[in-house]
Amino acid sequence: MKKNKVISAAEAIALIRDGDVVTTTGFVQSCIPEALHAALEARFVETGAPRDLTLIMTAGAGDSKGLGTGRLHHDGLLRRVIAANFGRMPKVAQAAQENRILGYNLPQGVISQLYRACAAGQPGLFTKVGLKTYVDPRHGGAKVNTVTKDDIVKLVEVDGEEWLFYTATKIDVAFIRGTSADPSGNICMAKEALTLDNLAQAMAARNNGGLVIAQVERIVEQGSIKPKDVRVPGMLVDCVVVAEPEMHRMNYGVMHDAALAGEIRIPVAGIRKMALSERKIIARRAAFELPPNGVVNLGVGAPEGISAVAAEEQVTPYITLTTEAGAVGGVLASGSSFGAATNADCIIDQNQMFDFYDGGGLDMTCLGMAECDGDGNVNTSRFGGRLNGCGGFINISQNARKVVFAGTFTSGGLVTKVEDGRLRIVQEGRSRKFVKLVEQNTFSGPFAKERMQPVLYVTERCVFHLTQAGLELIEVAPGIDIGRDILAHMDFMPVIENPIPMDPRIFRDEPMELLADLLNLNLAERVSYDKERNLLFVNLEGWQVRAKGDIDALRQVLETACLKAGQRVNSVVNHDGFRIPESLYDDYAEMIEYLCKYHYLTTTRYATSAFLRLKMQEALRKRGLAPHVFERREEAHAYLERAGVDMGSDGVTATAA
Structure with missing residues (x-):
């Protein structure tokens, strides 16, 4: 028996x-x-x-x-x-x-x-x-x-x-x-x-x-x-x-929730909309990094808000959100239910999820940060006299194809207000997060650079990008003064070349139409053709390549425009604020090589970022192409004029179209 x-x-x-x-x-x-x-x-x-x-x-x-x-x-x-x-x-x-x-x-x-x-x-x-x-x-x-x-x-x-x-x-x-x-x-x-x-x-x-x-x-x-x-x-x-x-109890805050247990499914529309606070600002900006058809992990704290933003913007069906605890799909839960998901596709064992993460299965992760230094190192495990621990942070951050660290710029009493689409710091936080040297290294910036891993640092007032020279300030919120609101509250000087404004939609309490951006539905609006001068203008200012699929989408848009022109064209491309992972420069150069072979007479481009110019020149030379990458648009147009292209009196401003 x-x-x-x-x-x-x-x-x-x-x-x-x-x-x-x-x-x-x-x-x-x-x-x-x-x-x-x-x-x-x-x-x-x-x-x-x-x-x-x-x-x-x-x-x-x-x-x-x-x-x-x-x-x-x-x-x-x-x-x-x-x-x-x-x-x-x-x-x-x-x-x-x-x-x-x-x-x-x-x-x-x-x-x-x-x-x-x-x-x-x-x-x-x-x-x-x-x-x-x-x-x-x-x-x-x-x-x-x-x-x-x-x-x-x-x-x-x-x-x-x-x-x-x-x-x-x-x-x-x-x-x-x-x-x-x-x-x-x-x-x-x-x-x-x-x-x-x-x-x-x-x-x-x-x-x-x-x-x-x-x-x-x-x-x-x-x-x-x-x-x-x-x-x-x-x-x-x-x-x-x-x-x-x-x-x-299911958790300390919930006796039982049938939707979290997978016993029922509930309408996503019933999920509460977040208020336009600094937490939502951070989540909204980070959401612009979401890879369509990709697999994403979200950490505790500010990153949790991305799930709510994705649901509000109707992006959820186009991404697969996961937690290290084993939830796949659905809308990730927060608070006491963190780790679970409403309307999950499935629940797998935790060790199997880490097999997937460690093997490079994550297209993107968004994690919190307690401290960050000029080399891009991040500390979440031991700070302020507290032993917190790393949790799944090291597995996830080290192996994801893209990492976004998200959190307020300072902590402890920070008060902000959004007025007429502009951010105002009402009261600064007592503790700095951007320090000279992190107390404990939970994420290694130099190791990420060595492996060409794309890393962003998103706050309510600005965005940094990890480069070979260290942290670069690339975006600033409307209403924020770089000297007064950013540099004055950092213990190191970031790289500053030509930061652009954060997307103004982030600071308006209305839908951002994020889905159109993520699916590149408006990409064709960035391309215009002047038939009289046979000139193709490509405005990629502020556009980013998240995955190889974005390059394929751009190639399709450009080829369609060239075929419509009915002849080989001269092109000029604005790359100010353009971002692309280092691992995809060769794919981008391959697209340019294809267009030069079949559709372009001449092509030139400009970007204020010295690093981007350098990497693009390297990628183009590797394929035997003349780079023609300039710092200013005037130089790019001057090159075309020397090549016999009539730029016209409005040639300088046309690239902003």
């Missing part, structure tokens, strides 16, 4: 021994086995046991006020913590900062994937995630204090390339969570917002001869859970604990 595995929380926790390695599930405020954490805390407070546990967890699992893993702060209960996030258990973080416990802050995806390594009996994980950050042994090896001595991250070389090796820690006890269990311990997750790493954690503990304790909200009849609905099979589960409803 099969054993009935249903017991009380106290009986299950009584099986944990001193010195055990315990792993628990949960993401931010969702899917947390609160009854198990509470029972462990109660046993220790009453008996002083178990002692000296090692806690392993991926994302933070708590409310930052004492719930979740925050319950495990009592002196003597924990000896060591290996976690991606400490911010949601502040008293545990304080113990680590005061050298009262050992601690490691590893990337969330690494811990998630190490569960699988443990389950498979492997010694650890090889990955490039964490290179050149504080996780790298050359920069601290992820240790959070001075009493932590053992190295669990090693730098290795394979075929001439640098890799990191993370040592797997064997697991004795796994806390997991589901919705229903039968007496044999088969677990389903029908009402959970996420599945996370429950299966991998259970397998890791079981294969180490350890203990698996599952928290559920109900017991169902044996065999009533359909085989494909069983997310953790009973063969892996030792104990099942039925929690009281208050201890089994």
